[in-house]
Structures are given as structure tokens and as C-alpha cells.
Amino acid sequence: MxxxxxxxxxxxxxxxLTGLSERQIRYYEERKLIFPERSAGGSRxxxxxxxxxxxxxxxxxxxxIQTHEIRKQMLKEQKKQSQDEIRRKMIQGQLNAQFGIxxx
Amino acid sequence: MxxxxxxxxxxxxxxxLTGLSERQIRYYEERKLIFPERSAGGSRxxxxxxxxxxxxxxxxxxxxIQTHEIRKQMLKEQKKQSQDEIRRKMIQGQLNAQFGIxxx
DNA sequence: AAACCATGTTAGATAACCTTACAAAATTAT
DNA sequence: ATAATTTTGTAAGGTTATCTAACATGGTTT
Numbered sequence: 001m002x003x004x005x006x007x008x009x010x011x012x013x014x015x016x017l018t019g020l021s022e023r024q025i026r027y028y029e030e031r032k033l034i035f036p037e038r039s040a041g042g043s044r045x046x047x048x049x050x051x052x053x054x055x056x057x058x059x060x061x062x063x064x065i066q067t068h069e070i071r072k073q074m075l076k077e078q079k080k081q082s083q084d085e086i087r088r089k090m091i092q093g094q095l096n097a098q099f100g101i102x103x104x
Numbered sequence: 105m106x107x108x109x110x111x112x113x114x115x116x117x118x119x120x121l122t123g124l125s126e127r128q129i130r131y132y133e134e135r136k137l138i139f140p141e142r143s144a145g146g147s148r149x150x151x152x153x154x155x156x157x158x159x160x161x162x163x164x165x166x167x168x169i170q171t172h173e174i175r176k177q178m179l180k181e182q183k184k185q186s187q188d189e190i191r192r193k194m195i196q197g198q199l200n201a202q203f204g205i206x207x208x
Numbered sequence: 209a210a211a212c213c214a215t216g217t218t219a220g221a222t223a224a225c226c227t228t229a230c231a232a233a234a235t236t237a238t
Numbered sequence: 239a240t241a242a243t244t245t246t247g248t249a250a251g252g253t254t255a256t257c258t259a260a261c262a263t264g265g266t267t268t
Contacts, residue, residue: 003107003152008121010255012143012224013112022225023246031244039116041254043225048107066235066244114224116255126256127215135213145223147256170213170266 007037007045014046018054025054031067033057033074111141111149118150122158129158135171137161137178 011022018025028034029044034053036044053074060070115126122129132138133148138157140148157178164174 006152008113008117010114010224011226013149017112021246023248026226027245039254041225042227043254045117048110061245064235068244114255115257125215127217130257131214143223145256146258147223165214172213 004048007047007050009046009048009051011036011044011046014051014054017051018058020054020058028054028057028067031071033067033071108152111151111154113150113152113155115140115148115150118155118158121155122162124158124162132158132161132171135175137171137175 009017011025014020014025015022020028025034026044029036034046034050034057036046036050039045057067057070060073061067065073113121115129118124118129119126129138130148133140138150138154138161140150140154143149161171161174164177165171169177
């Protein structure tokens with residue numbers, strides 16, 4: 001996993017990076033738009049990816065889009081991504097079958 | 105600046121990532137091996153680069169090398185790096201002068 | 209032997225974060 | 239139009255995380 005996805009950033013830093021209030025950040029978690037991990041003591045830990053998502057959310061909120069709608073958009077986007085991923089792997093599999101290095 | 109160099113990680117997380125004690129991390133700062141930033145309230149903020157450096161330090165300490173010596177090695181390494189950088193830029197400059205795109 | 213290095217530990221203080229609850233304005237649904 | 243929901247702020251009280259300073263100690267260097 002790359003640095004971008006490591007959950008190492010506390011909420012105060014995320015506030016600084018995004019310009020959102022802690023209240024907003026916690027609320028967007030409640031609405032299942034982001035999924036921070038927790039420290040042993042219960043503090044939230046975010047990744048740079050989370051920060052990017054939050055900045056995206058901030059824009060959509062500014063445009064008057066509700067969290068409910070944002071969530072739908074995100075799920076659709078994720079579905080597209082994972083289908084692209086599946087296609088990519090299938091093509092790779094075909095290529096390997098035809099031209100790949102044999103191990104025997 | 106890339107994510108790797110952003111100072112966003114608190115000392116507790118650095119402890120987890122490196123396996124060093126907070127005492128050790130603070131001490132290595134005192135010995136000028138790392139240079140965390142500070143939050144408004146005075147908490148240290150580290151980057152992934154800092155974490156990498158600390159893991160390097162941990163290895164050298166295990167080998168019985170003293171902080172004093174580690175610092176010398178690091179300074180030498182940095183000097184080499186910046187000289188490489190200068191050479192690289194000079195060569196690029198020459199290339200641009202001979203073959204570069206003219207703007208007039 | 210004296211000085212220094214590296215680390216643990218303790219104490220007390222402050223910063224940072226947590227949850228819960230209430231409030232209120234704005235929007236959406238009935 | 240009224241009711242319900244959304245979004246955010248704020249406050250209270252509690253816990254976790256971090257800070258500095260100081261003392262202790264075993265190992266190493268001078």
C-alpha cells in the first residue's frame with residue numbers, strides 16, 4: 001500500500017488540509033462518505049486519500065448537493081472503477097494465456 | 105511538494121510506524137537527525153520522509169553507531185545529493201542552450 | 209575517574225480528540 | 239402549510255495524546 005492510503009492523519013490536521021470543520025468531517029463519516037480508522041484510544045486516523053475525497057465533498061456541498069446524493073455518486077463511481085479493474089485483469093489473463101511465460 | 109514530505113503525522117503514529125519509543129524520537133530530534141514541524145499548540149508533526157529517516161537511524165543504532173556519527177553520514181550524503189542535483193541542472197542547461205526550444 | 213551517550217521513567221501541565229445533546233436555519237417531503 | 243430531514247455550530251464533560259523538565263542508570267568514550 002502506498003503512503004497515500006496509509007491512515008496516519010488526525011482530524012485536526014485534516015481540518016487544516018481541507019478547510020472543513022471537525023464537525024463536518026465527523027458528520028460526513030456518519031453519512032458513510034469516508035471511513036477513517038481508529039487508534040487504540042479511539043482517535044480517528046485518515047489517509048491522504050481521505051483528504052482528497054473530503055476536498056471533493058467540500059466542492060459538492062458548495063454546489064448544494066446533499067450527502068445522500070454525494071454517496072450515490074461515489075458508489076456509482078466505485079462500481080465503474082472496479083468493473084474497469086475486472087476488465088483489465090481479464091485482458092491481462094488472455095494475454096498471459098496466449099503469450100505469457102510458461103512455467104513448465 | 106509530494107505527500108511524502110508533508111508534515112502531518114503525530115509522534116504516536118510515528119512510534120507505531122517505526123517501533124521506536126517517543127523518547128528516542130525526541131532525542132534524535134535533539135541530536136538534529138530529524139526536523140519535525142510544530143502545530144500551533146506545540147505538537148510535533150512528521151512526514152513519511154521523516155519516518156523513513158527514522159527507520160534508517162534505527163538500523164544504524166542497532167549497529168552500534170552513535171547519533172553523532174549518524175549525523176556526519178547524513179550530512180555527507182546530503183552534500184553528495186545536492187552536488188548531483190547541481191550537475192544535473194548544469195547538463196540540462198547546456199542541452200537547452202544547444203538544442204532547446206527557442207521562444208523567439 | 210570523569211564526561212558523555214542513550215534510554216526509561218515520572219510528574220504535572222496543556223493540547224487534541226471523543227461522544228452526546230441541544231439549537232437553529234435551510235431544505236425536502238408529505 | 240406543516241412535518242420531517244439535513245447540515246452545522248456550540249457547549250459540556252471526559253479521555254487520550256503530547257509536551258517539557260528532571261532524575262536515574264548502564265554503557266561508552268575521553
